[in-house]
Amino acid sequence: MKILVCIKQVPDSDHELAIHPYTGEIGFAGRPAYKMNRYDEYAAETALQIREKVDQTTVDAVSVGPESAAEVLKRTLGMGADHGILIQQSAAEAPRPLAVAAAIARLVERDVYDLVITGALSEDEMNGTTGSMIAACLGWPCATNVVTTSPQADGSAVGAEREVDGGARELLEIPMPAVLTVQTSASQPRYPSLSMMLRANRHRLDIHNLEAMATEPACERTVKIDYPVGSRSGVRLSGSTETKAAELIQFLRKKGLLP
Secondary structure, eight states, X not given: OEEEEEOOEEEOTTSOEEEOTTTOOEEESSOOOEEEOHHHHHHHHHHXXXXXXXXXXXXXXXXXXXXXXXXXXXXXXXXXXXXXXXXXXXSSSOOOHHHHHHHHHHHHHHHTOSEEEEESSOTTTOOOOHHHHHHHHHTOOEEEEEXXXXXXXXXXXXXXXXXXXXXXXXXXXXESSEXXXXXXXXXXXXXXXXXXXXXXXXXXXXXXXXXXXXXXXOOOOOOOOOOOOOOOOOOOOXXXXXXXXXXXXXXXXXXXXXX
């Protein structure tokens, strides 16, 4: 089985969110450090656990982004991935989700992967669409918000437990090839070992150009990005304790928070 896990480089969220005054892009103030998207760490761990269960399985990692995205691929190699692929963007503007999905889908078709695993969403823009778009480009089945997996030994299908609205869970059996997007409630990601990081630093990545890989025409545009308008309001209760308690209960019922 060949597994491709998708990894994104995101700004360190400890920095203050900022909107670029000219391009309107979401960014972070100052010169933030970059890191691996937290959801993608869980995707990588899921892929590595499947490799441990199914013989003759390899795990490749791909990232779409600038040259600096090679660092998050090295971390994935340090966790245990077999190979890293960078689809490098030449434009300063971040690529739209469909362009990213189309480029990854073309890579999947070219190198014949059986399973694609992504994080459920990214920490920066939080679109949560790339995994589903990859599946749509390939015409493959897709399970989102996966928390556990149980692949069949022959690689013909994979079992997936996924979160749905209201805290419920669904159990699915998906024929392969397929796409999974993984939630952070999956198994805790392993920490890269020193020996594996040394190997990762020597590893030669495959590098491709995004414009050459993305086959879908641009069909998305950002109309406007703005800061949210503050709308917090409060209600002050007065009177005795019994009066305030009664008013509070009435207020919560009016808001539909109590029966």
